[in-house]
Amino acid sequence: MRSHYCGQLNETLVDQTVTLCGWVHRRRDHGGVIFLDMRDRDGIAQVVVDPDTAEAFANADSARNEYVLRITGRARLRPEGTQNPKMPTGLIEVLASEVEVLNTAATPPFQLDEHGKVGEEVRLKHRYIDLRRPEMVEKLRLRSRITHSVRAFLEGEGFLDIETPVLTRATPEGARDYLVPSRTHPGSFFALPQSPQLFKQLLMVSGFDRYYQIAKCFRDEDLRADRQPEFTQIDLEASFVEEEDIMAITEAMVRQLFKEVLDVELPVFPRMGWDEAMSRYGSDKPDLRIPLMLTDVDDLMKQVDFKVFSGPANADDGRVAALKVPNGAGLSRKEIDEYTRFVGIYGAKGLAWIKVNDRSKGLEGLQSPIVKFMENVVEELLDRIGAEDGDLVFFGADKARVVNESLGALRVKLGEDLNLYTRDWAPLWVVDFPMFEDDGSARMQALHHPFTAPACDVETLKADPVAALSRAYDMVLNGTELGGGSIRIHDRAMQSAVLEVLGIGEAEAREKFGFLLDALQYGAPPHGGLAFGLDRLVMLMTGARSIREVIAFPKTQSAACLMTDAPSEVDAQQLKELNIRLRQKAKAETAGE
Template sequence: MRSHYCGGINESHIDETVTLCGWVHRRRDHGGVIFLDLRDRDGIAQVVFDPDTPDSFAQADRVRNEYVIQITGRVRRRPEGTENDHMATGQIEVLGKELTILNESATPPFPLDEYTEAGEDVRLRHRYVDLRRPEMAQRLRFRSRVTSYLRNFLDGEGFMDVETPVLTRATPEGARDYLVPSRTHAGSFFALPQSPQLFKQLLMVSGIDRYYQIAKCFRDEDLRADRQPEFTQVDVEASFVTEEDIMNAMERMVRNLFSDLLGVNLPEFPRLPYAEAIRRFGSDKPDLRIPLELVDVEDLVQNVDFKVFSGPAKDRKGRVAALRVPGGSELTRKQIDDYTEFVGIYGAKGLAYIKLNDRSAGIEGLQSPIVKFLGEEATMAIMDRVEAADGDLVFFGADKASVVDEALGALRVRLGHDLGMVEGEWAPCWVVDFPMFEEDDDGKLHALHHPFTAPVSAEELQNNPAGALSRAYDMVLNGTELGGGSIRIHDEATQNVVFNSLGIGKEEAREKFGFLLDALRFGAPPHGGLAFGLDRLVMLMTGAGSIRDVIPFPKTQNATCLMTDAPGEVDEKQLRELHIRLRRSAKSDQDDSN
């Protein structure tokens, strides 16, 4: 039906006759000459109709935005002074000779350009229209280029593309599973995979040696801008490798990707131990473009009368940290109140601060409601430690260490952006030396990554599991975790020690992971890998605001699809076939009784 794509014609086609198909992006009538901007996935071409072709001119007069049309015409150079350097086809236009309306269109629910102010709910409800917008089409096209590039790279490195099952069984990977009831096995359920983790380990036992997959994964968890119930992962695993082997290969892959697709040479990837990242930045995915850092001051406030500080300072699980903001004394009370409200999202009960107006005046040169409770000695010692200068402001967090880390870590990033402190465009790093486990308030251990991660020291794992470090590593870019991985456990004895540390007894381990434990007994090689979040990677590379803007048909933040109205109810017949009976809510029972 067409000879060229709209975005594919240029000056080399001048005087050629072309046939184009697409949607009318914009229609303009200029004194008897009609201009149509015709759009397809490759771009926009300007088509001109004049009264010399009366039939086509009449058709052009009929069309409206988003009509689907076919045109045939001659490519010519645009008249001098009418060129558009902002368009790939801006030097030429097509003089239309024939026009066929292939389908009409209702008025679109929102303008199809980059300036649309339509709410996300409207865009998602009409996603098939939203994806026509050049901005969205370009993002999906770029996503396709990224996946093709990664496949080619991994193919060239000897990795084999292997598909793993989508229907599997539930595994403890940190989030709730999406369950699929079995019709043929009453009362039993499949689970959609949170990742291909166990299967890719089994592929290593099978001798595949190097595996990769662009895999769909599913997690029933609370959503944020960088989370979706279903997402895409670039999954990689290799045998007979160390951490260095995996990290070097993946760093080279990402460097090449940014260089070849964006023309960006990423800077050095520094390696930060997990403990250092948390101490300095309050996060295990720090944004290194922001120069602000957290400073511990527990030792300086343990004996002050201010219980808000001295309490956490004396608590084994507490933390008191300061965050110096250069020039922050210019912040108004309203701005400080806004930041106080912001850290409350992360569980902080408040946000103490000190403004340093005149260092030479001692404590008299400070402005803060807490100085009188801290006392001069502790206050000035804090100012010395954070190296505060005139005009600075110091924020404080005092609570459980996890609350302080999250609250001040998030505040650090927020301040960096609000106050224009972001330095440079890209700042990657590796975070390494993660703990094997994290401890909850009841003293129970949970795997920080997943329970198949190998320890740095088998002896430490056995004798002090809470203090054991893992052979895990995360790649971070601009404060976003691009991918996480580890060297895996490849022997049954170590795997059983980890299960035992997590409170998973032998019977439960055998029931849930018997197939893995058996496989580890049959010559499992040392192996490890990493999984990249493809959606996050494309989001960062395109500058999109959330991963929903780089996924064709995403879910909302409450895990619904506005376009298809999913999830939806199913009829009683289907439920009976699946051996499922729904429990009605108390409200439904009450409504029925009325």
Template structure:
């Protein structure tokens, strides 16, 4: 039915007969000649119907938007005055000779033109129509090319594409698992995997020393623009490679991918420790396109008679730090109040500020409601350390280390976006390394990455003696403030794995119940192994400039994890529930 895609016709095809299939993008009747824009996945081409072929002309006159049609015709050059430089096929058109209406279309429930303002709910309900929009079609084609490139690259590096189970056992974060009841094992449940982590480690024990998989994963948690209940990972695991060697392979993958797909050439990725990232940028995934930095000043303010500063400055768990905003002295009081409210979302109790209006006037050239609490020593120390200039603004954070860091880190990003500091046209990749093994919350330890991450140069005894000071052998790839992928060297020793479980409050009995198969496997010559998993959806979102991963997925869910198209989730068939020995508990909600 088709000899060529619409969007592939060029001047070289002039004089050729072609068969086209696709959808009517637009129909216009101009002075007795009908022009139809025909669209398929590769793009648009203009088809002209002349009244000389009356039967075909009459049929063309009946066409409406989104009719599915087949057209046979001859390619010809457009008159020079009618060339459309905005279309890839703008130098040619097709003179329609035959027209077959494959299927008519009802009036559309959503708009498909360039100026559509459909609600997201409507776009997802009629996703099969929304995906016809060239912008959406191009993103799915781009995604397919990305996965194709990834497969070719990894297979050239000796990696094997191996599938792992979808029906598996609940993870330590069991509350976030999607559970699947078993009909043949009454009262028992499978879980959908949050990642193939344990299976890919077992593949390393099995000797499959270079594994990869482009795999669906599932997580039942609150959603954001870059989160979905089901998402796709580029999952990679290796044996007998060090962390730097794994980083080199995966950095090569991303570097070659960007050059192939976008023509972007990266230099070697810089490496930054977790401590440096949190200290300078207030984030473990810093956006290096933004030049604003957080500067510690607790030592300069520990002596001042102002509890807002001297309290945290003299508290080992406190932090006092500043962001210098070049030109920020022009911000209004309302703008400053708005930024204070923004910082308050992250727990900050205030956002003290100081404007540098005219350095030549000394203290008289400064403006701040807190100026009266600062002595000359503190003021001169601040001005020198921040290297201020006329017109600068200083914004202070002063609280517990976490609140101060989180608030200033988020504020840094907002200021960069609002005031135009962030260089949106650039790419800024980096590796973040040397993460803490654990973080503490209300006296309990949690793994910063996951409980199968190995410590960096620590024995089980050393780890147990001082877990909060232990550094993990983990690494994250970050691009423009987005975590593209996270990985680590894994624990390959049974004693170390049991020590980590114990520190996380997982008893020997619980560890045996949930991870007995892994603990046993580690006793049969388990090799040193390491890996990394990329978020494919995030990667494609960044590369295409989409604002949400939903715009690079064919059939995503809403922010409430629902599917308007199929109306899932739905109530189960009572007979199915009976076979599964399940009953649904009714709630008031």
């Protein structure tokens, strides 16, 4: 039906006849001459319709925004003074000889060039309209370029694209499964995969050596700006590899991706141990664009006459840390109070601070409600922090987890609020993670997942599991975890030992992971891999604030689709076939009787 996309028009087509198909982005009537801005996925082109072409003019005159038109005409240069060099097609226009209305359109719920004034709920309700906006088209086009680049790179490295099942069994991955009732097996359920983890390991046992997949995954968990109930992973696994092999391949892939898609040269990724990341940044995914760092001051606070500090300083699970903000003394008390409320979100009970106005005046040069409690250590404290005139120092004192989360988040917020970024892109690898963590529950938890290989032998692991490190590695970019991976357990005895440390007995292990334990008996090779969050990667590369902006049909914060009104109720017959009876309805029926 068409010869060119709207965005393809350029000077090489002058005096040629072209046919365009698309939507009316804007219609203007200038003294009897009608101008139509025609839009399709490739861009916008200007069409001129003269009254000399009576039928074409009449159709153009009847057209309104979002009408679907087919236009044939002669391409020509725009007259001098009307050209728009900022627009890709701004030097050329089409003088229409034919205008055909392919479909009319009701008045859209919002104007496509005024989307900033429209709430997200309205946009998601009418997502098919929202996706027509050039900004949204560009984000999804870039997403397509990213997946194309990833596929080309991995296939060039010998990886095979292999699909794994979507209907599987529930496995512990750290979040709730989406369950699917089986009609043919009454009372039994499939689970939608949280990741292809076990299947890709089984592919390594099968000898496929290098696997990848751009896989849909599902997690029934609370949502945030960078999470969705269904999301997409760039998933890969390889056999006969060490950590360095996987890290080298995936780092090269990401660096090539940024060069091809954004023309950005990422540096070689530095390495940082988990302990250092938590100590200096309060996070295992630190944003290295921000020069602020945490400083431990526990030893100085153990003897101060201030229990808010001395208590955590002397506790085994406590921490007292300082965060210096260069030239931050200009922050108002109101702003400091706002930051105090902010850290409260992360469990902090308060936010102590010192303004360094003039160090040469000693205590009189400091402004703070807490200095009087630490007069004996304040000079040593300021020396350790490297505080200078005009600086502001924040303090966190609580359990180490609370201090890390609150000051780590405060560090990021200060970086954004005060525009402290030193560069555009800051990638790194975080390595040497603990194998397990104690989250206060009855069982220890795997910091990554139960199939990550520890960096020690079975005997050492059992003797002191808390001290065990894992062979895991996370790729981090600008404070966002792009991907996480590890060398996997390929030995049955080690896998059984890890499950035992996690409090999973032999019977439970057999019931949940029997197929994996069996497979590890039959010559499982050493293997490892990594999974990238595609949605997060695209969000970063497009500069979007939320992954909802880079997914064609996302869910809301409550995991609902406003456009299709999903999830929805199903009729009684479907439930009966699945041997399901809803508890709330059953109660209502009983009450009615």
